[in-house]
Amino acid sequence: MPAISDGGVGRRIAYYRSVVRPKMTQQELANAACVALGTIRKIERGERGVSDDTLQAVADALGVDPVRLRHDRGAAHSQARDGLPALSAAIAAYDCPDDGPVRLLAELRDAVGAALKWRLGAQYTRIVRDLPDLLTELTRAYHTAIDGERAELAQLLVSAYRCADAAAYKLGAHDLSARLIELMRWAAAAAEDPLLTASVAYVRTETFFPARAYAAGLRALRQAIDTAPAPTTAARCAARGALHMRAAVIAGRAKDADAATAHLNDAKHLAEQVREGVYYGTAFGPDSVRIHQVSVAVSLSGDHVRNALDVTHEWKPPTSLPAERRSGFYIELARAQLWTGMPDSAFESLKVARKIAPQHTRDHPWVREDASKLRRLRRASSETLTSFAEWCAAT
Known part of the structure; x- marks a missing residue:
C-alpha cells in the first residue's frame, strides 16, 4: 500500500492516543494495532509515512474513523469511491460463486457482526475495502451449505448486503444500491x-x-x-x-x-x-x-x-446511538437552523456532524448545499467556514 506523507497524521494519532483515549501509551497502541513500537514513535514524530493498512490498524485501535487521522481527506474520499467496482463484481456472481475457502459459520457470523459495526459507525471506506471478499465467501458458504445452516447464512447475507448498500448509497452509487437491495430481498426470502x-x-x-x-x-x-x-x-x-x-x-x-x-x-x-x-x-x-x-x-x-x-x-441524541444516525440528526438540525435565520448555529451543527461521522457528513448532499449557502450568507467568509466548504466539496 502507498504510504501517506505525514502532513499532521502523526500529531493527530498522538492527540487521539493521549487525549481522546487517556492513559493509552505508545506501547499499548502498538500492541492493539499490531504495529512495532518503533513504528508508532516514528509516525508520531513525523519521521515516516503511514501506509493505508497501518493507518486503518491504528484507527481501529483508537476507535476512530481513519478519515479523522488522515491529512489527505480527498484521497480517502476517492479511495472509497474507487472501491465500488469491486463491490459490484462481488455481487455479479451471487448465484454462481467461484471455488475458494469458506470459514466456519461462527467465524462468518463474527465477520458480519464487525461489518455491522462499520455500517452503524459510517465507516464506508472500511466497508468498501473489506466487504467484497466477505460477500464472495458468504455466497460460497450459502450455495454449499447443509440445510440446517442455509437459513442463517441467508440472514448473514442480508446483513452483509445491507452494509455494502450503506456505502454504495451514501457515496451516490444508486444503481449499485438498488442491485444490492434486490439481493437483500432474494436472501431474505431464503431466510424465511x-x-x-x-x-x-x-x-x-x-x-x-x-x-x-x-x-x-x-x-x-x-x-x-x-x-x-x-x-x-x-x-x-x-x-x-x-x-x-x-x-x-x-x-x-x-x-x-x-x-x-x-x-x-x-x-x-x-x-x-x-x-x-x-x-x-x-x-x-x-x-x-x-x-x-x-x-x-x-x-x-x-x-x-x-x-x-x-x-x-x-x-440531544445520546452517544449510545449509532454514529450515522446521530450525525444525520445534526445535519437535519443544521438545515432547520439555517432556514430559521440561525446560520452560526447551523454551522456549529454541521461541525458536530463531521466530528461524529466524517464520511457520512462529507458525502451528504445537504451538507454541501448548506455549506455553500453559509459561504454566500457570510460576505466575509471565515477561514474555518472556507476550510469546511472545501472539505465537503461545496461550490
Whole structure:
C-alpha cells in the first residue's frame, strides 16, 4: 500500500492516543494495532509515512474513523469511491460463486457482526475495502451449505448486503444500491424470517428517494406494515415501528403532513414499548423516533421547521446511538437552523456532524448545499467556514 506523507497524521494519532483515549501509551497502541513500537514513535514524530493498512490498524485501535487521522481527506474520499467496482463484481456472481475457502459459520457470523459495526459507525471506506471478499465467501458458504445452516447464512447475507448498500448509497452509487437491495430481498426470502423481510422493506425505501417517487415508496411501506408480524415482542414492535418511522419521513418528503404525523404517532407508541437499541440492523426506540420527528419537520418545511427546533430545545441524541444516525440528526438540525435565520448555529451543527461521522457528513448532499449557502450568507467568509466548504466539496 502507498504510504501517506505525514502532513499532521502523526500529531493527530498522538492527540487521539493521549487525549481522546487517556492513559493509552505508545506501547499499548502498538500492541492493539499490531504495529512495532518503533513504528508508532516514528509516525508520531513525523519521521515516516503511514501506509493505508497501518493507518486503518491504528484507527481501529483508537476507535476512530481513519478519515479523522488522515491529512489527505480527498484521497480517502476517492479511495472509497474507487472501491465500488469491486463491490459490484462481488455481487455479479451471487448465484454462481467461484471455488475458494469458506470459514466456519461462527467465524462468518463474527465477520458480519464487525461489518455491522462499520455500517452503524459510517465507516464506508472500511466497508468498501473489506466487504467484497466477505460477500464472495458468504455466497460460497450459502450455495454449499447443509440445510440446517442455509437459513442463517441467508440472514448473514442480508446483513452483509445491507452494509455494502450503506456505502454504495451514501457515496451516490444508486444503481449499485438498488442491485444490492434486490439481493437483500432474494436472501431474505431464503431466510424465511418475517422480521428480516420487514427490515429489508425499510431499506428498500432508499430506491424511492433518489427518484422522488414518494407516493410509490409510501405505498410499499404501508404494504410492509400490513404484512409485518403483530407487535407482540420487542423485536416485532421495533420492526413495525421502524417501518412507521420510514413511512413518516417519506410522507414528509411528499408534503403529506397528515400521513407523516399519523406514522410518527404509531412509531412513538411502539417505541414506548421497547428500549432503544439495534433490532435486525435498524436502530429503534424513543430516541430514534425523536430524530425522525426532526427529519419529518425538515422535510415538510415551511411552518413545520420550528417543530424541529422544539424537539431539540432540551434534548440531544445520546452517544449510545449509532454514529450515522446521530450525525444525520445534526445535519437535519443544521438545515432547520439555517432556514430559521440561525446560520452560526447551523454551522456549529454541521461541525458536530463531521466530528461524529466524517464520511457520512462529507458525502451528504445537504451538507454541501448548506455549506455553500453559509459561504454566500457570510460576505466575509471565515477561514474555518472556507476550510469546511472545501472539505465537503461545496461550490
